[in-house]
Amino acid sequence: MFINRTKKWLFSVLAALLLALAGTWHIAHAQPSYNANVCSPGYVERQAFFGDPVCVTPQTKAQAAYDNSQASARIDETAPGGALYGGDTCLPDYVWRLAGPSDHVCVTPEIQKQTAYDNSQADNRLDRRYDYPKWWSDDYRIDWCLNGGTQCGQPAADNYCKRHLWTGARDFAADPNIGSSQPTIISASNEVCNQSFCTGFKYITCYGRIKYDRIFTPPAWQGHRLDVCLHGDSECGKPAADAFCRQQEFQEFDESFYYLVDPVRSDLDTITIGDGKVYDKNKYLLYAFYMIICR
DSSP states (O other): OOBOOGGGGGGTTSHHHHHHHHSOSOGGGOOOSEEEEEEOTTOEEOOSSTTOOOEEOHHHHHHHHHHHHTTGGGBOTTSTTSGGGTOOOBOTTOEEOOSSTTOOOEEOHHHHHHHHHHHHTTGGGEEEEEESOBSSTTSOEEBSEEETTEEESHHHHHHHHHHTTEEEEEEEEEEOSOTTTSOEEETTTTEEEOSTTOOEEEEEEEEEEOOGGGEESSOEETTEEEBSEEETTEEESHHHHHHHHHTOSSSOOOSEEEEEEOSSOOSSOEEETTTTEEEOTTTBOOOBEEEEEEO
């Protein structure tokens, strides 16, 4: 017979709260109905070449267009690799821009350096817009409220973005009174709202793609799945996630930014990071983190 540890309070007393954080543990399958990358406010697509998506300032985009217009005039026709020989050798004082691997437009070294910097910042300047966001790709629309009738708008949108590995929601809009034709799902409780007054989102724009060196899925400690509690039956959830982040050997993290709890009982032993105690899966009803994002 399994011993039902009291530490599993989070699946009875705080089940709704954890579901709000977790959404669903099948992250890999949680695809929106449609999404598109967009530049963050203040940035536009550079378009240094066809299909160039890097987001830059409007001034930098204008510079790229000007450099393109001057491309032929900056090639050294007399050099062995110059225009007369079908090549693209730059005149003295010019270098290849290298906005992409094949971008040989000749620019000043300063512009080349700026281009390299803009390329390095591409992810930081990118947002993603999810139109008519759903819980699953072919499932219920996300409800306007994180909890039934409370924490509406921003909290629900932020939770959706974090679940998709973004920092939060920059912009969103309501799609009111859709429940009778397109049921919504309340993130915190997994309850379905199918009444005419139920409201969803027309879109959610997420910002700040989270780098993968901050994401641990599933998190493990000393060869075991990480238990949801810090010590025995106490300090479950964020305290345990925070402790895990602070214990990372090669990164300096202060705390957890977001975490998901696996709603399915662990089929492996777990360890409580606060005291290093290992719990036998054959003796206890164990639950572990599915993902932790640190910061």
